[in-house]
Amino acid sequence: MKVGTELPVWEVGSVSAEKMKTTAALLADPTPIHFDVDAVRALGMGDRPVNQGPLNMGYVMNAVTAWAGGPDRLRRLRVRFRGPVFAGDRVRVRGTVTAVREEDGVRLADCDVALEVDGGEPAVTGTATVVLP
């Protein structure tokens, strides 16, 4: 474990419109761009539903916690939502260790993280801190 270590790539082959519908219901999120294609068109955003920001963020959490050893490992995640992810997109999370340090007797790793869209710009960028085993 050292600065510059790359996290294993975490990938979604095709972002699911059905998961967006479940998520809209779970979150009681009325924003129609996540399930109503007509609403997406009306905003000039194309003809595919737009993935929820929390799902994009959740993919990043999956990547860093899978690498660190489990969902209890995340200490901090800060992300900027830079662009949309649409149903059918192929996306992947990449991460790079930027620091390894100790705080109150706990080993921590800071990482730069990004959710990349195949053929497009990163949809999410940010930093994460995880507890190391």
Next chain:
Amino acid sequence: MAFSEEELAAQVGRRFPGGTYTIEPWRAWLVADAVLAEPPPVQKAAGEVAHPLFAWIAATGAMGIGWDELFSWFGATAADGPVFGEHETTLHRPLRIGATYRVSGRVVSAERKVGRRTGPFDVVGYELDLHLDPDGTHVARCWNSIVFPRRTT
């Protein structure tokens, strides 16, 4: 513009009514499935670590108002296409399935900007804290920003 900068600025400091949120096993399963993580077996999930996305879900789920009402604080509706700007989750300890969390928070910033491509938009920041209920241990803080497009003039 229908919603003035003065009205926008006046929302800073406004507190959320707050509430409590319990991470029910069935919800933990569905959230994990939706986010493409490993769902915890529903019958044995109580006490297990919840997906860290629950910090945000619990915070916003028990802020005491719905999304439509939050958007209305800023003169907007869901149909205007509000989107996430930034987010920060700080976890002091893992969230647990079956546990109940008390949520409190407030609007911490609001600013009008103009983008060359996007035109005018407002960026609103708000912050929510999760405390374990009933013992009061501070478990997590979520800071978020929402971007409100202002397409009308």
